[in-house]
Amino acid sequence: MSESVEGLSTALTFVWLLLCGGLVFLMHAGFSLVEAGFTRAKNTANILMKNLMTICVGVLIYWLVGWGIMYGDDIAGILGFSQFCLSGADNSVWNGWFFQMVFAATGATIVSGAMAERTKFISYLVFTVLLVAIIYPVYGHWVWSGADLALLTGEGSAIVKMCGASFHDFAGSGVVHSIGGYAALAGVIILGPRIGKFKDGKPQAIPGHNITFGFLGVLLLWLGWLGFNGGSTLDGSDAYMNLAVVNTFLAAAAGAVAAMILTWLKTGKPDPSLTANGVLAGLVAITAPCGSVENWAAIVIGLIAGGIVYAGVMFNETVLKVDDPVGAIAVHGYCGTWGLLSVGIFAVGMGEGILGGAVYTAGAPGLLYGGVNQFIIQVVGALASIVWAFVAGFIVFKIIDVVIGLRASQKEEVEGLDITEHGIRAYPEYITE
Amino acid sequence: MSESVEGLSTALTFVWLLLCGGLVFLMHAGFSLVEAGFTRAKNTANILMKNLMTICVGVLIYWLVGWGIMYGDDIAGILGFSQFCLSGADNSVWNGWFFQMVFAATGATIVSGAMAERTKFISYLVFTVLLVAIIYPVYGHWVWSGADLALLTGEGSAIVKMCGASFHDFAGSGVVHSIGGYAALAGVIILGPRIGKFKDGKPQAIPGHNITFGFLGVLLLWLGWLGFNGGSTLDGSDAYMNLAVVNTFLAAAAGAVAAMILTWLKTGKPDPSLTANGVLAGLVAITAPCGSVENWAAIVIGLIAGGIVYAGVMFNETVLKVDDPVGAIAVHGYCGTWGLLSVGIFAVGMGEGILGGAVYTAGAPGLLYGGVNQFIIQVVGALASIVWAFVAGFIVFKIIDVVIGLRASQKEEVEGLDITEHGIRAYPEYITE
């Protein structure tokens, strides 16, 4: 009897993670729509192809290599190295692989958005292979592998010992979003801005061709985050999935409200694109702390994320002078960092208060609850993700640039990548300006 | 052991309600697309912003106030008053709050559609805050709070005693749809029709700009209703979720077929917009009775709803002379009322026939099964929702109108709210007529 109860508990986890994985998969539809909607019609088919191939390549490469590097037998806490091609898998491994796989492809999709409208298709594909095979799973190994020596979370890790706490990134503000965001930053620096983005050093608005697609994409992403954060309990019987989901929705809403009010105050009108990015900012930020903080803290984290995305977009355009058509670096990079740090500030601490019974939450309390160690390790982990993603991304993009070229020709860019890369137009019947 | 079985049963309910809540959340994408698709391109970004902010405001205000008014400690059966900011919440409360929250925002979204293309953005936001904070949860308290004195359902309520039966609104034909629909009616009366809607008193067709968005929206709404009605058992182990879902799909299909045939007979061609609204009509109507009636009755209820939405749209345009761009008042208001009444006609009665083992269904049989009391209380509850929503909505809109103005200026309306309210165009590259 006790066996059948346990079997049922496992079955519930399988059902929960397959369905949550499905919701995360839906995020790829969300990213496709956001990236297509907020860019120009002449590059739409190219963007859609990049997003679709991101998943396809993601599925195959994460099966072939990525999972083995992330969850295979640990080598000195740096990476895993076994289980390639899911050798020896059973239903439990397949379940885990599926949920992790839909996450893995997300990192590359983030990069796709930032580098939209001017990157060669083949070069993007090569990068995606390397991100899913190496860049993503290596950092993932440091955080989520459960290995005793895992750099940022293992009990036997020197870093963890030094900081006196284990790094906590519940569903991947760092593993997924920060890695994607800072790799994208490396990419856009090497790539340079789109033709016409800067005039005499001043950023010019290049409006997206279909706001409805953009907003639908944001709503699908939001829904997908239910699976992203809710499923990250990795246990269908862990009641704290409810806290994680509620915090997720509170932060998303707060991020949007903050971004809307900021643009309203600054320009006199509430701006749709930035408000939509405010939702994503809140979602990215709450991804790490959603299982560790109180409701009010989730709202504060979201509000601040809404401010960060606004300031980050301005900073990128006016200070760094980089061109990120959809704001992906601000959303996923900067808000990802904020999410990681926020754990060290707002975490209640395991076994404390509302988290009395939680088994998967930040171990130590944050600054606001009198702890320092959790904050320190969060800073270390956040820096590690920035450095690793930016450096690895930079090297990979540089090599691609030298070997096959990263950027489309000026002629191709002006004509649009749909015709030049794929020989079709996304909307052949419409007359456009 | 018995404890772990009970724990697993609770876990299944958590999983079920989180996922059903996710599906209901998807309805906001559905509403966004329906409202955008069936209106003009120049107001699209405004509609999308209104729908997005409806959820964002809904999440925050229902957390802050709405839940406390609806489910807090009862005050004389009229409203609840505690648990603001979800104080003292545990995982069970978070789970319940999440499922209820996605419902709460829906009421405002309905209003958004009816008042599209001419309402000031700020005024809509203020109304949404008040609907989610007060209008929705007060009526919700009367019906779903479980309080002993709850006006329409409590055992101790004088109304319930007088009628001899408890009001039954399974998933919210009244709480959600009727409330939204009749508040919208108050709004459009105060607001007046769009410029050009009536010429010499005769209604003019103002076609929507993108039927594909409209139809995609309807399909997403239909899917969302699986969560809306299926989840309303509030119990992952209640087998009657199957009856609820099957009845839901039967009624939706019947509503569409009826509306299609009616338009075919009347105009010689099957009309896409009205057929799509026929789906929604069937869904709204079956929302109250889906757990209380037989399959054939669900089909009849849907067929009649398809007729009501057709007649209702005509009635609004030619008799009331009100302008409801997406037919929201007919769909949610009139069919919501029909759904509530249909319980009193077709309900099998608890413990009878196919509902032998149901614990959550209309308590007494309907007119067709020889009962009268259930019908009487359904009439009372339906009237209560009409009066409450219309009067409260009227007062709120009047105050907003006087204080900050409800309607955009003529110049703004002609130019389109996208440019005037948000400074952008939804489709800047396309040349439109």
Added chain:
Amino acid sequence: MSESVEGLSTALTFVWLLLCGGLVFLMHAGFSLVEAGFTRAKNTANILMKNLMTICVGVLIYWLVGWGIMYGDDIAGILGFSQFCLSGADNSVWNGWFFQMVFAATGATIVSGAMAERTKFISYLVFTVLLVAIIYPVYGHWVWSGADLALLTGEGSAIVKMCGASFHDFAGSGVVHSIGGYAALAGVIILGPRIGKFKDGKPQAIPGHNITFGFLGVLLLWLGWLGFNGGSTLDGSDAYMNLAVVNTFLAAAAGAVAAMILTWLKTGKPDPSLTANGVLAGLVAITAPCGSVENWAAIVIGLIAGGIVYAGVMFNETVLKVDDPVGAIAVHGYCGTWGLLSVGIFAVGMGEGILGGAVYTAGAPGLLYGGVNQFIIQVVGALASIVWAFVAGFIVFKIIDVVIGLRASQKEEVEGLDITEHGIRAYPEYITE
């Protein structure tokens, strides 16, 4: 206690199948978008109406007749005949009906795509009624009814005895896709190509009007397949749902990669439409074998499917000279057949290797594992689906053609079916070429 554990296990199955059924329902949104996106703007409302009414008619007719023919009391292994109108249904039947119903409507939708842009609306509706009432459930009875004499799977069936193995079609490469695909082939042969499709016998490209809709549709279909294949264990506690889902995703990805590379090699550019169809090709093919093969085999099956869809589209256009605007015959017909055959090649065999504990998988090993019987019955079953769907489809379409006419007039086709059949334009504000 043992009772409550069993009750919980049933409840988990109910939850799983309702949600998987919801995902399959979402496929109708996917089909709507694929068919609309890959055809011309002037026929969009018509396509959307056809797809919407397919579900509506599907729901009602499968309730009225289809389920009874498929799962009613067996008559000589040919068809069932009872349970019409779900008479005597309980929650278990409603659950099963819901999951099967969403499948049933899919067959007709496939036909809708192949016959797009030139078929009379009323004629399509009549065909849909007959497909859901008879064509689909009869073949379904042979395969999935569980009847002892069921032609292709029953222990007492002469065919099964002769072949020495039972036909295995896990989730419907044959029952759903092959049936839809070959009925569509019959339809397009009778119907003839669209005006302008062939010039001097050479096929002309008629580009779709909105690639974004097409790609969004493909992603929604992919997600839907999680429910389609995952749910087909029909048991929420069957751990092999994980293998089924993983194989599904591997095959889909492989199909897209193969199709992309093929078009890249052939034309110098990776083609978006065919790559998107490559996803669907992989999904259709893996539908039968997903619970019977190893991961690497799923990839091989997908890769070959990607090749088949490319070759199939070319074959249809240049050899058969039939016009299938969205490639539905190649995707669902040819890849459906391939999926059925692949079971006979790659199946591990029940109780063998990774399938040690599986209760629902191909009974005998495939050719690669030294078996022959499974391959033989798969050939027989595949042929049966081709012959039955083509012949039944041909007869039905011929009768419809004679009685009410199958094809729109030349004038209607040129003007577009939106105006002539429904009196509206899908995008009235846009100026198109």
